[in-house]
Amino acid sequence: MKVLIAPVETAGFVANLVQGLRQLGVDAESYVSERHSFSYDVEEEKKSLIVRLWRHLGTLFKRTPPFPFPVRVALLAAQSVVAWFVLFRSVRLFDAYIFVAGKTFTNTRFELRLLHFLGKKIIFVSLGSESRPPYMSGGYSAGMTPAEAAPRIVRASRKVAKTVQLQERYAHYVVNAPGTGQFHRKNFVNWFSMGVPVPEAQEPSLEDDASKSGPVRILHSPSKPLLKGSNEIRAVIASLKHKGYAIDFIELKGVPNAEVREELARCDFVIDQLYSDTPMAFFATEAAHYGKPAVVGGYFSAFVNQYVDRGDIPPSAYVLPEQLEETVARLIDDRRYRIELGSDARRFVRGRWHSRIVAQRYLRLLNDEVPDSWLCSPENLSYLGGVGVSEKELKAMVRYIFDHYGWEAFQLKGKPALEASLTDLLSQQPADENA
Known part of the structure; x- marks a missing residue:
């Protein structure tokens, strides 16, 4: 083949x-x-x-x-x-x-x-x-x-x-x-x-590179700052600094990947984004190569255990957006937790996500050897959280679309769980707020 x-x-x-x-x-x-x-x-x-x-x-x-x-x-x-x-x-x-x-x-x-x-x-x-x-x-x-x-x-x-x-x-x-x-x-x-x-990687270990003293070095490298919630992330860092936390916050935008990798080797942990529907997107995966943990915000964090087998969930500090500040504070305060989470992430991507092992799974698809545990039914889905958008903004958008275009505009016909989630979102937004 x-x-x-x-x-x-x-x-x-x-x-x-x-x-x-x-x-x-x-x-x-x-x-x-x-x-x-x-x-x-x-x-x-x-x-x-x-x-x-x-x-x-x-x-x-x-x-x-x-x-x-x-x-x-x-x-x-x-x-x-x-x-x-x-x-x-x-x-x-x-x-x-x-x-x-x-x-x-x-x-x-x-x-x-x-x-x-x-x-x-x-x-x-x-x-x-x-x-x-x-x-x-x-x-x-x-x-x-x-x-x-x-x-x-x-x-x-x-x-x-x-x-x-x-x-x-x-x-x-x-x-x-x-x-x-x-x-x-x-x-x-x-x-x-x-x-x-x-791919196979030979990156320095977290134990060798983590800050032993002085400010904790936090890296944020958004491809699209507005969608990644960078303003809110900066506000969290400012709040923590105001509370007395010693933080060296590095934000990279539009720089060569080599520069990002240099900073990954130097940082203590990364903040990926505020609204994500995965615990480990590509930037967090790259950080895991270096044994650096990622803080990731996202509404799907409340659903991930429902739809993903425990062994398939990549290790990160994946939390609701409103929990971002307390989670960042924990990684600053608890060096042991920080190192262990980074080590877990590195073991996961070098083992579970190694290119040869992932390729074995795709080869099984090509050979029609697909276990039922790999399959996901859309009828069982109920998640309607946003990516790059806050819950408040999502509710306002859903309400406006419903009021002006009707139920059919959401393309969810015949999916009871998703229809119930949509009904719940609509019930939380006054009908005249965005008219």
């Missing part, structure tokens, strides 16, 4: 899964649509001319600073045409496809029909944002009122729901997290049962 992983690279997921499969003797390769800034793919020049052209056009389209709008349109159109040639080339070479981040080469129904007709094994892997209901994501409403954001969110919700259901129709398996699986109609593979493929 020859396996292709495509078309989007995120934090080394594709490259690491390819390497893990190869360690198992599987003939695996990756095609990604643009050059990643961290150069995860070291085999670019070995790929065919058509694949390199497709990737080069995507890289130019995403260039910073961007080209003028007409040039960007031309680049996107050209890449879209070349994508068909990449697809037709791939069907001659590969038996199985693992599509990452909910995308394919052409993002068309025809492509999936073709692969299905040709008997190709198809697996979709969701990384969160592409399948999460848009009204649960601050990325759709940041800096906007419900009235301003709602039309866009309703349209996006309809589109995302259709995309998820299209994937379900043609894929053999869809991998998604219970915190982002609300639009599924069929059982999906629990993302936490699979894990994040991470």
